[in-house]
Amino acid sequence: MSRLAWRVAYLREVRDETPSARTLVLDVPGWPGHLPGQHVDVRLTAPDGYSAQRSYSIASAADGDAADGEAAGGDTVELTVQRVPDGEVSSYLAGPYAVGDPVELRGPVGGWFVWRPADLAPVLLIAGGSGVVPLMSMIRARAAAGSRMPFRLVYSARTPEDVLYAEELKRRALSDRGLDVSYVYTRRAPDGHGRPAGRLTAVDLAEWGWPPEFEPAVFVCGPTGFVEAAADLLVDAGHDPRRIKTERFGPTGG
């Protein structure tokens, strides 16, 4: 079956991540496997035939042994959907969509915004809001592959309550050797955070990212405005634009 053919997936399990975002664990019979960073297209069709289609990044590490950097099999795909106010598709997927219900899906899509465990550069991940989803797939794949490649995640969220995978990130920051996680809160920081609320700055990247001389592979993902601002900061700091890979999720925000 072609990757561009639509498949029927079924919702097996739901995990609430925040009050407005949830992870969907989908059974996708015949799923060909994926690489961390890829996404799928999801299509909803109403009884009258009207349909709407959106992209969602894959949150799970490729199932099985991804140590060789190749896509591995397994019929499970996890997506994390952030409900957008008045959003046609996200309101359904992060709302009434229930265990056992079908949804149409195709993929994996994208071959550029991917990290392979065999890659030989330190990694800088910069997330804005739900842009952390494909980056989480990379963090999980790194652990699954037993990689010790130094990884740094700089994660911008509005408030502590908006952080996706909060418990898992806290745990991994302690247990996954070589993984550093730093948070930028744009609207309200928790007590004792040490950095006032505000948008990502050059100082944050200098403090928590890698210096350009390390020639890191950089992945930036989030709302369009966030991605463009972060990429500008990186280039101004001297990072080679060819090493900066970006994925834009949509309009502004974050």
Ligand SMILES: Cc1cc2nc3c(=O)[nH]c(=O)nc-3n(C[C@H](O)[C@H](O)[C@H](O)COP(=O)(O)OP(=O)(O)OC[C@H]3O[C@@H](n4cnc5c(N)ncnc54)[C@H](O)[C@@H]3O)c2cc1C
């Ligand atoms: C490659 C790719 C991967 C993506 N991965 C994810 C993912 O892992 N998780 C996830 O939650 N979303 C992801 N998105 C965004 C997703 O595809 C939809 O755009 C989002 O769910 C909104 O769709 P909707 O139908 O609910 O909203 P719509 O009905 O299309 O829009 C409703 C309102 O929300 C605004 N809006 C639309 N999209 C966004 C957005 N991304 N941010 C802020 N406002 C928006 C619109 O301008 C409009 O005003 C990804 C997008 C791309 C291109």
